[in-house]
Amino acid sequence: MTLHTTVRFFCSVVAAFARLVRELRRAASSSAMSSPVGLIATAPLPLRRKTKLVAALAPPQPSSVVARPAEVCDAVVSGVGAVDQPQQAESKRKKTTAWSARGRPSRLVIPVANDAGELAAGWGAAAAPVKEADVEVEGEGFWLASRAGPRHAMEDAYSVVTHKNGGDSQLAFYGVFDGHGGRAAVDFVSQRLGQNVVSAVLAAGAERRDEASLVVVEDDDAVSAAIRAAYLATDSELLAQHQQGASGGACAATALVTGGDLYVAHLGDCRAVLSRDGGAAAALTADHTCAAEGERARIERGGGFVSRSGSGVWRVQGSLAVSRSFGDAGLKRWVLAEPAVARVPLRAGCEFLIVASDGLWDKVGNQEAVDVVLRSRNAAATSxxxxxxxxxxxxxxxxxxRDDVTVMVVDLERFVR
Structure with missing residues (x-):
């Protein structure tokens, strides 16, 4: 065999070996293309994540629709391995469209919570108990309506003493009270203050009669002093009885009719408004709040401070919005229980008195409230x-x-002589 023949034989062997290698590679590639393991392994990560997300967000379905998540998975997997084949690609597009229409999670319906701000502020637990029913009272010469606010249990109260006291049929006491920090203080004050005021005024009247021949005492001074003493005595009793950890307090606005005069006393932001001369409103109280310049100066002279909260409310020691009240033992150095007292002679033209908690006055003006009552009075029916x-x-x-609201109307014409 010549050299030329040997070379040609060797080249033909190499060519045959190369063809064999190519055939083996083609066979291996075809085998991998048809392998189920290869399909799962080549699934794009975003699509697999999307499948898991759908399963996680989809809300529970009725039993007839439970199989829907399996259909979604089948559509995704069968579409992944056919990306290079036109017919299967079209099948993938149709199935994916069907999945979008059938398998999309339902819209999440999130209920809007009432009083969301208050729940966040920690009022939710207090608002849960059943509220007290509306209170409407029609008594001897007075009318009252009261309703609890949504924030907490009812902390308003009222008191009336209208029976004959010491033989004086013209002596009567009316009061509206607004508690804070619980019911303990407002319950105590509403039960004790009326009797304390009446007792103090009757005692002051007896002393005045005994000393009439020796000393001349103006009637309003003696009665006003008796009312102040009764307020302070009631506060002392409250602090003594609730000294073990009691921190609540109560505001008040009260009216006493005696000897043809009306005495209005108050602590805090309860208010009394007089209607006279055909419906003209006259406020007989000025709210005891830290926004009042005189009250703020008094607190600062006593070593306290007044700060303004984020909502714009001035507070004693950054805590209490009123500067005078019953109770509030921790702030008693600055939050006094000495009331302001006003005297009004009951003459022709004095029609009625509105006494109410700040839940009313924060939203309704003095004259507006008088107008509402006046329209009712003109209807010529007590109801x-x-x-x-x-x-x-x-x-x-x-x-x-959002506060408790208590409104009392007192007929003054029955006391005009």
Whole structure:
């Protein structure tokens, strides 16, 4: 065999070996293409994540629709391995469209919570108990309506003493009270203050009669002093009885009729408004709040401080919004229980008195409240006045009052001599 023949033989062997290698590689590639393991391994990560996300977010379905997540998985997997084949690609597009229409998670319906801000502020637990029913009272010469606010249990109260006291049929006491920090203080004050005031005024009257021949004492000074003493005595009793950890307090606005005069006393932001001369409103109280310059100066002279909260409310020691009240033992150095007292002679033209908690006055003006009651009085039916109290409560809450609202109307014409 010549050299030329040997070379040609060797080249043909190499060519045959190369063809064999190519065939083996083609066979291996075809085998991998048809392998189920290869399909799963080549599934794009975003698609697999999307499948898991759908399964996680989809809400529970009725039993007839439970199989839907399996259909979604099948559509995704069968589409992945056919990306290079036109017919299977079209099948993938149709199945994916069907999945989008059938397998999309339902819209999440999130209920809107009422009073979301208050729940966040920690009022949710206190608002859970069932609220007290609306209170409407029609008594001897007075009418009252009261309703709890949504924030907490009812902390308003009232007191009336209208029976003959010491033989004086013209002596009567009316009061509205607004508690804070629980019911302990407001319950105590509403039970004790009326009797303390009446007893103090009767005692002052007896002393005045005994000393009439020796000393001349102006009637309003003696009665006003007796009322102040009764307020302070009630506060001392409250602090003594609730000295073990009690921190709550109560505001008050009270009216005493005696000897043809009206005495209005108050602590805090309860208010009394007089209607006279055909419906002209006259406020007989000025709110005891830290926004009042005189009250703020008094607190600072006593070593305390007044700061303004983020909501714009001035507070004693950054805590209490009123500067005078019953109780509040921890702030008693600055938060006094000495009331302001006003005397009004009951003459022709004095019509009625509105006494109410700040839940009303925060939303309803003095003259506006008088106008509502006046319209009811003009209806010539006592029940209409009772309805006017409820109307004022409704008005305050419609305008956004979140506080307890208590409204009392006192007929003054029955005391005019």
């Amino acid at each position: 209409s006045v009772a309805r006017s109290c409820a109307e004022l409560v409704d008005m305050a809450q419609r305008r956004g009052s």
